Amino acid sequence: MRVVVPGSFDPITNGHVDVVERVARRVDHVVVAVLVNPAKQGTFSVDERMDLIRASLDHLDNVAVDAFEGLLVDWCNANGIGVIAKGLRAVADFEYELQMAQMNARIGDIETMFVPASPSSSYLSSSLVKEVARFGGTVTGTVPAVVEDALLARLAESD
Amino acid sequence: MRVVVPGSFDPITNGHVDVVERVARRVDHVVVAVLVNPAKQGTFSVDERMDLIRASLDHLDNVAVDAFEGLLVDWCNANGIGVIAKGLRAVADFEYELQMAQMNARIGDIETMFVPASPSSSYLSSSLVKEVARFGGTVTGTVPAVVEDALLARLAESD
Amino acid sequence: MRVVVPGSFDPITNGHVDVVERVARRVDHVVVAVLVNPAKQGTFSVDERMDLIRASLDHLDNVAVDAFEGLLVDWCNANGIGVIAKGLRAVADFEYELQMAQMNARIGDIETMFVPASPSSSYLSSSLVKEVARFGGTVTGTVPAVVEDALLARLAESD
Amino acid sequence: MRVVVPGSFDPITNGHVDVVERVARRVDHVVVAVLVNPAKQGTFSVDERMDLIRASLDHLDNVAVDAFEGLLVDWCNANGIGVIAKGLRAVADFEYELQMAQMNARIGDIETMFVPASPSSSYLSSSLVKEVARFGGTVTGTVPAVVEDALLARLAESD
Amino acid sequence: MRVVVPGSFDPITNGHVDVVERVARRVDHVVVAVLVNPAKQGTFSVDERMDLIRASLDHLDNVAVDAFEGLLVDWCNANGIGVIAKGLRAVADFEYELQMAQMNARIGDIETMFVPASPSSSYLSSSLVKEVARFGGTVTGTVPAVVEDALLARLAESD
Amino acid sequence: MRVVVPGSFDPITNGHVDVVERVARRVDHVVVAVLVNPAKQGTFSVDERMDLIRASLDHLDNVAVDAFEGLLVDWCNANGIGVIAKGLRAVADFEYELQMAQMNARIGDIETMFVPASPSSSYLSSSLVKEVARFGGTVTGTVPAVVEDALLARLAESD
Numbered sequence: 001m002r003v004v005v006p007g008s009f010d011p012i013t014n015g016h017v018d019v020v021e022r023v024a025r026r027v028d029h030v031v032v033a034v035l036v037n038p039a040k041q042g043t044f045s046v047d048e049r050m051d052l053i054r055a056s057l058d059h060l061d062n063v064a065v066d067a068f069e070g071l072l073v074d075w076c077n078a079n080g081i082g083v084i085a086k087g088l089r090a091v092a093d094f095e096y097e098l099q100m101a102q103m104n105a106r107i108g109d110i111e112t113m114f115v116p117a118s119p120s121s122s123y124l125s126s127s128l129v130k131e132v133a134r135f136g137g138t139v140t141g142t143v144p145a146v147v148e149d150a151l152l153a154r155l156a157e158s159d
Numbered sequence: 160m161r162v163v164v165p166g167s168f169d170p171i172t173n174g175h176v177d178v179v180e181r182v183a184r185r186v187d188h189v190v191v192a193v194l195v196n197p198a199k200q201g202t203f204s205v206d207e208r209m210d211l212i213r214a215s216l217d218h219l220d221n222v223a224v225d226a227f228e229g230l231l232v233d234w235c236n237a238n239g240i241g242v243i244a245k246g247l248r249a250v251a252d253f254e255y256e257l258q259m260a261q262m263n264a265r266i267g268d269i270e271t272m273f274v275p276a277s278p279s280s281s282y283l284s285s286s287l288v289k290e291v292a293r294f295g296g297t298v299t300g301t302v303p304a305v306v307e308d309a310l311l312a313r314l315a316e317s318d
Numbered sequence: 319m320r321v322v323v324p325g326s327f328d329p330i331t332n333g334h335v336d337v338v339e340r341v342a343r344r345v346d347h348v349v350v351a352v353l354v355n356p357a358k359q360g361t362f363s364v365d366e367r368m369d370l371i372r373a374s375l376d377h378l379d380n381v382a383v384d385a386f387e388g389l390l391v392d393w394c395n396a397n398g399i400g401v402i403a404k405g406l407r408a409v410a411d412f413e414y415e416l417q418m419a420q421m422n423a424r425i426g427d428i429e430t431m432f433v434p435a436s437p438s439s440s441y442l443s444s445s446l447v448k449e450v451a452r453f454g455g456t457v458t459g460t461v462p463a464v465v466e467d468a469l470l471a472r473l474a475e476s477d
Numbered sequence: 478m479r480v481v482v483p484g485s486f487d488p489i490t491n492g493h494v495d496v497v498e499r500v501a502r503r504v505d506h507v508v509v510a511v512l513v514n515p516a517k518q519g520t521f522s523v524d525e526r527m528d529l530i531r532a533s534l535d536h537l538d539n540v541a542v543d544a545f546e547g548l549l550v551d552w553c554n555a556n557g558i559g560v561i562a563k564g565l566r567a568v569a570d571f572e573y574e575l576q577m578a579q580m581n582a583r584i585g586d587i588e589t590m591f592v593p594a595s596p597s598s599s600y601l602s603s604s605l606v607k608e609v610a611r612f613g614g615t616v617t618g619t620v621p622a623v624v625e626d627a628l629l630a631r632l633a634e635s636d
Numbered sequence: 637m638r639v640v641v642p643g644s645f646d647p648i649t650n651g652h653v654d655v656v657e658r659v660a661r662r663v664d665h666v667v668v669a670v671l672v673n674p675a676k677q678g679t680f681s682v683d684e685r686m687d688l689i690r691a692s693l694d695h696l697d698n699v700a701v702d703a704f705e706g707l708l709v710d711w712c713n714a715n716g717i718g719v720i721a722k723g724l725r726a727v728a729d730f731e732y733e734l735q736m737a738q739m740n741a742r743i744g745d746i747e748t749m750f751v752p753a754s755p756s757s758s759y760l761s762s763s764l765v766k767e768v769a770r771f772g773g774t775v776t777g778t779v780p781a782v783v784e785d786a787l788l789a790r791l792a793e794s795d
Numbered sequence: 796m797r798v799v800v801p802g803s804f805d806p807i808t809n810g811h812v813d814v815v816e817r818v819a820r821r822v823d824h825v826v827v828a829v830l831v832n833p834a835k836q837g838t839f840s841v842d843e844r845m846d847l848i849r850a851s852l853d854h855l856d857n858v859a860v861d862a863f864e865g866l867l868v869d870w871c872n873a874n875g876i877g878v879i880a881k882g883l884r885a886v887a888d889f890e891y892e893l894q895m896a897q898m899n900a901r902i903g904d905i906e907t908m909f910v911p912a913s914p915s916s917s918y919l920s921s922s923l924v925k926e927v928a929r930f931g932g933t934v935t936g937t938v939p940a941v942v943e944d945a946l947l948a949r950l951a952e953s954d
Contacts (some may be wrong), residue, residue: 001160001186026242026270027160070612083185088273090731091886094253095567101275102600107614111185114247114273116260119914123738135706137743229930249413250568254885261918266932278596282420294388296425319478319504344560344588345478401503406591408890409727412571419593429503432565432591434578437755441897453865455902547771572726579759584773637796637822662878662906663796719821724909730889737911747821750883750909752896 002029003083003113006072009034009049010042011147012056013129015121019087023115024060031081032057036069043130043154056144073108084110089117089125161188162242162272165231168193168208169201170306171215172288174280178246182274183219190240191216195228202289202313215303232267243269248276248284320347321401321431324390327352327367328360329465330374331447333439337405341433342378349399350375354387361448361472374462391426400428407435407443479506480560480590483549486511486526487519488624489533490606492598496564500592501537508558509534513546520607520631533621550585561587566594566602638665639719639749642708645670645685646678647783648692649765651757655723659751660696667717668693672705679766679790692780709744720746725753725761797824798878798908801867804829804844805837806942807851808924810916814882818910819855826876827852831864838925838949851939868903879905884912884920 005020009032024030034049044052046067053065068075076082084104086097094114101112124142133139133151140148164179168191183189193208203211205226212224227234235241243263245256253273260271283301292298292310299307323338327350342348352367362370364385371383386393394400402422404415412432419430442460451457451469458466482497486509501507511526521529523544530542545552553559561581563574571591578589601619610616610628617625641656645668660666670685680688682703689701704711712718720740722733730750737748760778769775769787776784800815804827819825829844839847841862848860863870871877879899881892889909896907919937928934928946935943 022270071609071614073614074612085272088253088257090735091250091253091568091727094247094250098247098275099567099600099602099605102278103605103609105277106619107609107616111181112275113244114275116257116271116273118264119261119917122914122917123735125735128735128739132707132739132743135710137707137709139743142742230927230932232932233930249417250409250886258885258918258920258923262923262927265937266927266934278599281596281599282417284417287417287421291389291421291425294392296389296391298425301424340588403590406571406575408894409568409571409886412565412568416565416593420596423595429499430593431562432593434575434589434591436582437579437758440755440758441894443894446894446898450866450898450902453869455866455868457902460901548768548773550773551771568727576726576759576761576764580764580768583778584768584775658906721908724889724893727886727889730883730886734883734911738914741913747817748911749880750911752893752907752909754900755897 001027001083002031002081003027003085004031004033004072004076004079004081005085005087006033006035006068008037008042008126009053010126011044011049011143011151012053013121013124013126013143013147014141015087015089015117015124017056017144018118018121019085019115020057020063021060022118023085024063028062030060030063030085031079032063032065033072033075034065034067035072036067038069044150048150052144052147052150055146071108073104073110076110077108082110084112086112086114087117088114089122160186160242161190161240162186162244163190163192163231163235163238163240164244164246165192165194165227167196167201167285168212169285170203170208170302170310171212172280172283172285172302172306173300174246174248174276174283176215176303177277177280178244178274179216179222180219182244183222186244187221189219189222189244190238191222191224192231192234193224193226194231195226197228203309207309211303211306211309214305230267232263232269235269236267241269243271245271245273246276247273248281319345319401320349320399321345321403322349322351322390322394322397322399323403323405324351324353324386326355326360326444327371328444329362329367329461329469330371331439331442331444331461331465332459333405333407333435333442335374335462336436336439337403337433338375338381339378341403342381346380348378348381348403349397350381350383351390351393352383352385353390354385356387362468366468370462370465370468373464389426391422391428394428395426402428402430404430404432405435406432407440478504478560479508479558480504480562481508481510481549481553481556481558482562482564483510483512483545485514485519485603486530487521487603488526488620488628489530490598490601490603490620490624491618492564492566492594492601494533494621495595495598496562496592497534497540498537500562501540505539507537507540507562508556509540509542510549510552511542511544512549513544515546521627525627529621529624529627532623548585550581550587553587554585559587561589563589563591564594565591566599637663637719638667638717639663639721640667640669640708640712640715640717641721641723642669642671642704644673644678644762645689646762647680647685647779647787648689649757649760649762649779649783650777651723651725651753651760653692653780654754654757655721655751656693656699657696659721660699664698666696666699666721667715668699668701669708669711670701670703671708672703674705680786684786688780688783688786691782707744709740709746712746713744718746720748722748722750723753724750725758796822796878797826797876798822798880799826799828799867799871799874799876800880800882801828801830801863803832803837803921804848805921806839806844806938806946807848808916808919808921808938808942809936810882810884810912810919812851812939813913813916814880814910815852815858816855817913818880819858823857825855825858825880826874827858827860828867828870829860829862830867831862833864839945843945847939847942847945850941866903868899868905871905872903877905879907881907881909882912883909884917
């Protein structure tokens, strides 16, 4: 089975790393795919996000990194991937993701499988980590070391 | 990837059939495993449930049927299966299943992946179907035809 | 529009009264229908529950009281009523009631409309009121006075 | 009973159509009322939205279309309508709508009744349909044909 | 025990007043702390909000008012306060607040305790009250009288 | 502030220990109170549960252990305790506990404060731990060592 793990990854957190590690153990091939949203200025560029993902996941042999714009189901069909894997943290995630999954099944014949967040990372999100870092809180242990360095450097630039 | 779809299946509904069909399309092998609970008298015996599952899924080449007693993770490890696939209908399902998934990851190193119910079967459950049938409501289309026949026969016996 | 407000009403609480009052203001006719469940021993008999409902709602001209056994949709069709009205207190209520509503639409072509509980009665349930009364807590204001009297008398008998 | 079904309807989807059809079968008169929000640029103007609603619902004899600005309860009181009917898809909907319903009961003595979405349209929303169409995905079957045509034409203009 | 009740309080509602009153009865000292968010223009300035809080809570002897910018845990540690008290109204509140609480425990060794909203104020929020007032609806009883006066004055200015 | 942490504790888990430890750090005095339910046969007697709680919490100076039958608010008022502290794991917990908290505020003028479960124990419950142990799964790390020993001994007896 080949699966895609889509997301913004601005930047990748240890919660994302955990989900990809667990999926990669079970399936043949994983593509981590960064959603390109031209309308939204991120903290990191798409290329920077992809580099941070690669640096965070280079211990996994069967994981590739890519980016997509437009409909995820179109990217899936173009790349011969039939399954989307998504981490699930909370009830609010579940309802939104369920709506997306049912639409993606309808428009693209793509299946979605949900992977529950590990208890220890259930409260992590990219935006919360960035908010903590912005005000000088420590984020060690919530993101890979390479991401922590990049995040602190980026915040120093913007001061 | 080899996965198990566990449950009581007393009896299998079209919601279960839909989840197994969708999982079977994507993975190498699926085992539908009936939980044996000696403390609970079911509408159908475990053997009857397994027969109804086989009859409902015989159009799928890569699906086998089995039963287990005790911990699902022990059965998984004994059978070389590392992934549990579960259908998810509603928020209440999600919370209970998340708790079970986190415990199964801890005690047995087994991963759980959740498959969202199709919109058209999101309200189906074995117990609701049986309640409708018991009072003479029509259950055509909520369970496979072979299950409908077996259910009506069983209810006629118990009158 | 003629609607039915179904339930166990063992006994009717001020939360139920509030829902019926609000529905009765807006529709032509309301039937409050007690579910007869022979398998479950209640605190009050079905006749007693109907008497307590009548006593609690006799200020409403367009409300009748009845009982039903079996499928609610069969009772609806036999009585020319096409709409079920249900009070909704919490998310857990919502999911179960949504499942029932979708099944009732399928098997009986009956519509369900949900009426949100008033803030002041959102925490009331027959079982919680009985638990409080059983241990000597005051339930004044959570049920109509006639119900409070009946409940205290019933609990005194069972000591 | 006369009811209003309020919303943005930018544009109306088959989920909206289903809710209005089911309500219209049960009550005397339905007004579908478009919320005018001067602060928010929509995909369609309020007049266009009203035209699309009329075109989508012209098979229903007891349905009118209107627009309102400001408080819905003021519009209700000015138009002699005492009940708001709202479709409910998910738990997140429920909590927000419950808060609005309790406020509208307080400030305007207006009742809200919730109508559960049909299983087949529980994942539809105007914004999700527009996102799919924008990237070239097919939306046939998620909106009325007249809306699909208007949406594709509008998106072609904005390229 | 000394606790902080943080929030935007733009402006304070009777729901906030209820939570602070109930917490203040049980603990030694409460600080109501207004979050300063330079990126977001409020209806009232931080100083105005603090004045309205003071006016609304001056019947409570053990309550002080302050403001903070940045991480709440830093403010807590600087002020020798180890517990955050938050009102909880609904499930959606709960999930977001749980995520924040787990992060604040991690980065600042600060505990969070949740206080359930009273039934009668479970539907109140500053933004909903302002929306009602903006369109001429009555907000008497949803905010303290001093806040109602200030809100009506502010809305009159902006016309 | 003096608080009670009520529950069945059949037996105490590491999730309970975590909640009591965190509460005990912040308040003057904590009583862990075992609910006596004569209608329900537990795995451990009330005395055994109290002994296991004492053994699990003897590193905490300001924690006592007690038992109560009937209404918790009566016990609170008899013991001069005005605050109930409850661990919260999930949305389903939240709704039930909110209902209880609002009733306890009404009937006994007792406040409830909720303490979020730590991420690492959010999936633990006494019943799930017992189910795992019953079928031979390892429960090390989910309960205190003294509880694990007692649980394995009890299960050996019942074979």
